Amino acid sequence: MTELTNAVSKRERDCLVLLKEESRGDFPMRLHEIASTMHIKPPTALNIIRRLKSKGFVETQDGMIKLTDVGDRLSKTILMVHRTFESLFCQSGVPESRACSEASEIDFLINGENAMKVLKRIDNPSSCPHGKPIRM
Amino acid sequence: MTELTNAVSKRERDCLVLLKEESRGDFPMRLHEIASTMHIKPPTALNIIRRLKSKGFVETQDGMIKLTDVGDRLSKTILMVHRTFESLFCQSGVPESRACSEASEIDFLINGENAMKVLKRIDNPSSCPHGKPIRM
DNA sequence: AAGAACGTTAGTACTATACTAACGTATGAC
DNA sequence: GTCATACGTTAGTATAGTACTAACGTTCTT
Structure with missing residues (x-):
């Protein structure tokens, strides 16, 4: 647990928690799923995902969005x-x-x-x- | 204590706390004083003060900045x-x-x-x- | 072949944060 | 009395975060 907190904004936090709680057992989420769960539009969700990706907390494979080890x-x-x-x-x-x-x-x-x-x-x-x- | 929390941002909070702690006994602060204590430039401080004023937490008299009753x-x-x-x-x-x-x-x-x-x-x-x- | 679904781009907007450069006014030093 | 300093203020720029609409391209399914 090496000083990782405070690295994200509120909505990035919401997204991380969603990915952690919703995607049990390596069951990654789609962008539209994230957007509708967070009650935002897909472009807004994409923005958040992009920031999380650039921070190294999330990765995408064929439209599937999942946490990296660090993000996890x-x-x-x-x-x-x-x-x-x-x-x-x-x-x-x-x-x-x-x-x-x-x-x-x-x-x-x-x-x-x-x-x-x-x-x-x-x-x-x-x-x-x-x-x-x-x-x- | 009627549901006032969450009404301000981080820097607005810093400024309110500064005004409360620094200006003991109706001894209001000047803009430059606030700016230098918060380690920001006067225009940035002015911006924060303006937002606090528009929210009704602060008032100014002859360059003196002090908390309103609500702000207090x-x-x-x-x-x-x-x-x-x-x-x-x-x-x-x-x-x-x-x-x-x-x-x-x-x-x-x-x-x-x-x-x-x-x-x-x-x-x-x-x-x-x-x-x-x-x-x- | 048409339509739906989905990711994505582009453009707009607004809040919060912070800066520099410049300007006007007032006050004190000389 | 003028000059410099101090101070508040304006204008302009920038970045991050949040969120939207409109539109486009690809893929998949009727």
């Missing part, structure tokens, strides 16, 4: 940070859906190692409120 | 959120200066009421690691 690691970190803060908010009494949206605003801005320290501080939950595992 | 409330909320998360990071073992910079990245993005819930969750410290009070 970054996505994992972001999801770990996300679930850590989502858990914190929930433990604090914030409703689940609010907790999730708050976490989405900040998960790509916080350093992974610091988030892991926070995770310990909040009693090291093994899964987020949605039941998804928290790990690197 | 927003700054207070941001500082409360800042100190809450700074405390969280410190309690978690993150060094003080890192804790501060991480908190600065997110304090203007998080809802004040949710932050207050987090504050309770982390044992309601009355001051941040720097010794400054945490309150609304």
